[in-house]
Amino acid sequence: MRDILLALIFAGLVPVILRHAWVGIPTLFWVSLFTPQLQTWTFMHGFPAAMLFTVVTLAAIAFSKDRKPFPWTRETVMLLILAAYFAMTSHFAVNSSGAWDFWVHFMKILLVTFLTPILIHGERRILITLLVITGALAFFGLKGGIFAVNTGGAHMVLGPSGSYLSGNTYIGLAMLMVLPLILTSARLFHRQWVDFSIPLINRFAVPIGWAGYAVFWFTCAAILATHSRGAFVGMVVITPFLFLHMRKKWLLVLVAFIGVGVIGVTAPEPLVERWQTIKTYEEDQSAMQRIQSWGVAWNMAMERPLTGMGFRNTALGYDWWITYAEFEGGWRHVLSPHSIYFGLLGQHGFGGLAVYLFLGAFTFLTLNRVRRTAKRRTGKIWLSEYAWALQVGLAGYFIAGIFLDVAYFNLYYAFIAMSVIMRRELEEAPKPAEATVPTPAQPLPQDTRPSLSNPSLGARSGVERR
Template identity: 55%
Template sequence: MRDYALFAFVIGLVPVILSWPWTGILVWYWVALMVPHSMTWGFMQSFPIAAMLGGASLIGVVIAKDRRPIPGTREIIVLGIFVAHMTLTSFFAVNQAGAWDQWIKVMKILLMTFLVPMLIYGERRILALIFVMTFSIGFYGFKGGLFAIVTGGNYSVLGPVNSFLEGNTFIGLAMIMVLPLILVSARLVYQKWVDVGWPWLQTWSKPIGLMIYASFWLTTVAILVTYSRGALLGLLAVSPFILKRMRRKWLIVSFAILGFSVIGISAPERLVARWETIETYEEDQSAMQRIQAWGANWNMAWERPFIGMGFRHAGKGYGWWSQYVNFEGAWDHVLSAHSIYFQILGQHGFVGFGIFLTLIGMTFSTLGRIRRDAVEMTGKIWLSEYAWAIQVSLVGFMAAGTFLDVGYFDLLYALIALAVILRRELDEADQSAFVPVAGAQPPKPRNPFGASGRYRAHPSRISKPSRRHPLD
């Protein structure tokens, strides 16, 4: 029954996408991140949902009358350079067949990244995309947190089967990346920052906001109970930024102290043992295998610094791989880079690695500008808050990604596309506020914070926030 219900829903989405092409972007990320067919038991597990809905989305882009040109921002330009470089490295890859197969998969992800700014603009569409991406992963955080509490944390929280997020490490990374987005979404709904034209959301804003706050805390629990050391380090990396942004820090800290004191006595032995291996990594085969893989990919990059070894070089087998390792151990050899940094280094050399880091750095810088200027120049607090959330998401990705080879994760490039969109939204909001007069210069933005330092937006620019939630 579940298979038939999903099949009918997917078929019904096709005419919707063709009628309103921008919804195809939302559907694509829903399928890519939530992987709904993984929750079925029959024919839908192998049904080409992504191909069908992706094809409908591409047709929608072609026929869309409201599409906009791809913005020529520095992020888009650098992303284009990265695409060109990955194509070059594929031509010279040591494993040609595997390289081009992976190239096609990565290009599908990046193609959608380029299409997003063409169809997603304006407050409603941007927020709809953010909600879809956030709660496609947040669904597993909510469910995983409840599961962890009910089972006392004795079983690991896992991602959807037969998907990129399968297992504990990848779903842990994904939940870390959406954690700050969940928090900002809870504030947006609870405090009614914007009116997106959905009356039911305005009417039920407080209970819905409280549910999203609950999702935030349940996702935090789920991250811990993935038993992933990478997820733990990622959570530790984003926690100071999230804590700094919260109200009533003393209450949160008090609960944290109480929680840690309890955890020190009654935490599941498996969880504590997993955390302790961070300090004793020399005795853990999994950790040493990662170090071996890092060294191998570093040596590959040194041998071919400009083009690396190309996609899926590990397909050459352990005999080829072993010539680059610094040491060997008595373990099963899973030839994975185990790190976004060494993954890009080994596959695309130092040049590709530099392009990748430049892309991340530029995105982070753009988000910083949006975060600083959005409220002062436009009164749109949601722009500033989501820019902050995406920055923290990138911090979590870079931290947890130290131990995971997820350099081509859909969500990373979706966040880059969101940064481009938010920047355009900020710039266009600035322009709309200024009516040009011959010989006149744009007025200097007033300081909405005044002498008191307390934000005071004009009523026409931002709706009055409701009472803050006591746990925020």
């Protein structure tokens, strides 16, 4: 039944995308992050959904006039430079065929990244896309959180088998990145920042918001229960930002005091033992493997500082790889760099790492600008709040990425695309003072929240729907 239902959903989405090309973008994020095809058991399992919807979206764009020009921003320029730089390193790669294969894979990620700001514009589309990205991973947070609570955190929370998020480390990072988005989405509904113009949603907006808060806390538990040290360090870093952004902080402190000081709630022993290895890394084999891999990547970059060794250099095997190591342990493990930064160093040299870091810095600064000015300049609370959420999610990505090889994670590039879109939304939206002033013939409606489907209502409330 699950396979039949998914097949019907996919079949129904195809004509919708052909008619409304922008629907293809949230659909692509849904199938790549949630991977519904891997949640089935028979004929739909492993179905090439991303390929299908990419082709359908490209076909729809060819006949659609409802699109924006390609945005030439510092982020998109850096993405093009990154693609060109990776092409150069693939040309000089030690494993040329494997390098070009992965370069093509990376170009598919960038293709969706470039299509997103062309098709996604205006309040309605931006919010739907953000909610799809959030919901696709919040599902695993809710599911994993319930599992963690039921088992007392004694067992690892894992991602969907067969996907990029399989295992504990990658799903931990993904949930960490969307955790601020879950909180902001809950506030979006609970505080009714926008009018969705759907009576059922408007009627139950507050309960939906409360449910979102519950998913937020379950996701916190799920992140910790992944037993991922990278996700744990990232959680430690972003927690102060989440706490400072919350209201009723005194209530959280009171609950924590009662839970720990009165009831005696403590972290499960398996989690504590796992986290303690951060301090005693010399005694932990996994940690020492990371240090060994970082040394390998550094030495590769020192030998070839501009090009590195290229994508998939580890395919040359352990005997070649170990010649770059500072020491050899009593293990033979997956030859992963275990780090965004060392991975880029080994594969693309200091030049590739520099381009990547500039891209991340530009994205972070753009989101910071939107966060600081959107509410004052446009009156759109949601625009400022989601910029904050993406910014905090990026901080978690860059911190946890010290220990995880996730330089090509499509969620990161989705964040970049959304930052470009939100910057454009900020620049094109009229200031509240420029909004249409109602005349006696145009009285203000009682509900002056910005509408997702009624442009005139948004303009009268001081927030134009774009």
